[in-house]
Amino acid sequence: MGRSGTLDQRPAWTREQLSEALGESALRLIATIAKRAHAENIAIYLVGGVVRDLLLERENLDLDFVLEGDAIAFACKLARIYGGETERHAPFGTAKWKLDSAAISNLSLGSEAIPAQIDFATARTEEYPAPAALPAVEPGLIWQDLRRRDFTVNALALRVEAGSCPWQMLDPGDGYSDILGKKIRVLHAQSFIDDPTRIFRAFRFASRFGFTIESSTADILHAAIPMIQRLSGERIRHELDLILREKYPERIIADLSELDIFSQIHDSFLIGMRSTGQLKRLREHMPQMPGNADDIARLGWHLLFSSIAEDDALLISARLGLTGDLSNSIAGFARLLSKVDWLGAPATKASAITRFLDGVSATALRAALICNVDDHAVKERMESYMADWRHRRTTIDGNDLIRAGLAPGPIYREILDKLRGAWIDGEIESGEQERELFLKLVKEAK
Numbered sequence: 001m002g003r004s005g006t007l008d009q010r011p012a013w014t015r016e017q018l019s020e021a022l023g024e025s026a027l028r029l030i031a032t033i034a035k036r037a038h039a040e041n042i043a044i045y046l047v048g049g050v051v052r053d054l055l056l057e058r059e060n061l062d063l064d065f066v067l068e069g070d071a072i073a074f075a076c077k078l079a080r081i082y083g084g085e086t087e088r089h090a091p092f093g094t095a096k097w098k099l100d101s102a103a104i105s106n107l108s109l110g111s112e113a114i115p116a117q118i119d120f121a122t123a124r125t126e127e128y129p130a131p132a133a134l135p136a137v138e139p140g141l142i143w144q145d146l147r148r149r150d151f152t153v154n155a156l157a158l159r160v161e162a163g164s165c166p167w168q169m170l171d172p173g174d175g176y177s178d179i180l181g182k183k184i185r186v187l188h189a190q191s192f193i194d195d196p197t198r199i200f201r202a203f204r205f206a207s208r209f210g211f212t213i214e215s216s217t218a219d220i221l222h223a224a225i226p227m228i229q230r231l232s233g234e235r236i237r238h239e240l241d242l243i244l245r246e247k248y249p250e251r252i253i254a255d256l257s258e259l260d261i262f263s264q265i266h267d268s269f270l271i272g273m274r275s276t277g278q279l280k281r282l283r284e285h286m287p288q289m290p291g292n293a294d295d296i297a298r299l300g301w302h303l304l305f306s307s308i309a310e311d312d313a314l315l316i317s318a319r320l321g322l323t324g325d326l327s328n329s330i331a332g333f334a335r336l337l338s339k340v341d342w343l344g345a346p347a348t349k350a351s352a353i354t355r356f357l358d359g360v361s362a363t364a365l366r367a368a369l370i371c372n373v374d375d376h377a378v379k380e381r382m383e384s385y386m387a388d389w390r391h392r393r394t395t396i397d398g399n400d401l402i403r404a405g406l407a408p409g410p411i412y413r414e415i416l417d418k419l420r421g422a423w424i425d426g427e428i429e430s431g432e433q434e435r436e437l438f439l440k441l442v443k444e445a446k
């Protein structure tokens with residue numbers, strides 16, 4: 001725990017402790033923001049994940065501020081004084097302040113890590129017009145803003161004050177006790193009905209922190225599961241994407257699957273042991289794999305579909321509003337998995353495999369490799385394709401076909417494809433042999 005404290009006495013941090021937890025630069029940045037708010041006579045609070053993670057002693061520099069005042073005007077003012085850009089969302093009264101190098105220099109921050117952007121929101125109350133709909137928001141007080149939040153452990157705020165520490169902690173749901181007791185608990189019984197994305201969030205946070213979902217919260221969560229059907233594909237996609245970026249995504253996916261949550265998204269969205277097993281494999285292979293967090297999440301998306309046929313994969317992708325590119329890639333992955341026996345069969349020619357795999361994305365191929373690491377024949381062929389076959393080119397091209405007097409048409413592609421296939425299958429091994437075969441094919445075509 002960041003600071004010793006008893007249940008009825010919320011912890012408070014000294015300046016030194018905050019500097020150690022957040023870094024001197026981030027703390028200086030917070031102090032500058034606090035000073036500005038003070039000058040404007042606005043109460044300002046650090047809220048949500050960063051406060052929770054201070055208590056959990058987990059690194060987190062996602063600075064979210066709530067103001068009892070106009071957050072957009074405040075962020076714009078900071079940008080006018082110190083530089084950087086703002087991105088504003090008027091309907092929700094929120095703004096991002098994006099720090100550029102000029103702002104960092106004007107703020108005289110040190111070399112330690114600072115966030116690239118800072119979020120400001122006007123304290124608000126929320127009214128949900130219908131289950132799973134986006135809320136109508138009204139300006140409110142910090143207490144109201146905290147009470148509308150998902151879980152007690154996220155409904156925490158620190159009142160940051162210019163110059164003085166320790167800062168007071170606001171904790172209307174007794175999230176501090178839940179952090180000590182390792183519980184995910186909602187603040188009110190309507191929480192999952194208002195916002196069923198919280199069902200995904202509950203399992204995500206529980207897994208990340210090693211917490212359990214408190215029993216009455218679990219009851220209302222179970223009752224709200226059918227509400228997932230009302231969520232837009234985009235909101236579900238966002239939640240799944242966040243899950244795939246967690247440390248142990250397969251555990252969260254298994255928890256959700258056990259409650260039949262995927263079938264609420266789409267009837268054919270079946271997640272079996274196969275998908276969770278492959279996600280586990282992905283995690284185990286991650287250290288050896290090239291790629292950033294986006295690449296790994298993209299692979300995760302493919303593996304989530306390990307038990308799903310191509311047609312269904314396309315329907316589910318449409319429900320989730322996946323991009324055309326990702327959806328096609330996942331469809332290719334499903335097609336590839338359905339052809340694994342053919343790929344590994346001794347009679348299947350390298351050229352046929354190449355032709356087939358040329359129609360599959362590199363990510364689909366990597367995902368299929370993860371699924372088939374134990375099948376030596378398949379693995380070897382996919383690796384040969386990646387390292388060798390796919391790079392093979394003919395020396396003869398379209399110009400040679402024109403010179404040979406062949407009328408242009410689909411026959412050009414067929415001949416070039418046969419020549420490439422002959423190289424890949426080892427039927428020809430020199431330019432001379434390629435020309436011989438070329439002349440033979442042209443003669444047959446004429």
Ligand code: CTP
Pocket residue numbers: 047048049050062064148149150151154155195197198201
């Ligand atoms: N929030 C909420 N209901 C949601 C989403 C968010 O009440 N469906 C609130 C929570 O209080 C959360 C805050 O908005 O702490 C910020 O949301 P987000 O950035 O998603 O949460 P973090 O707690 O910062 O999560 P993470 O650590 O994954 O960034």
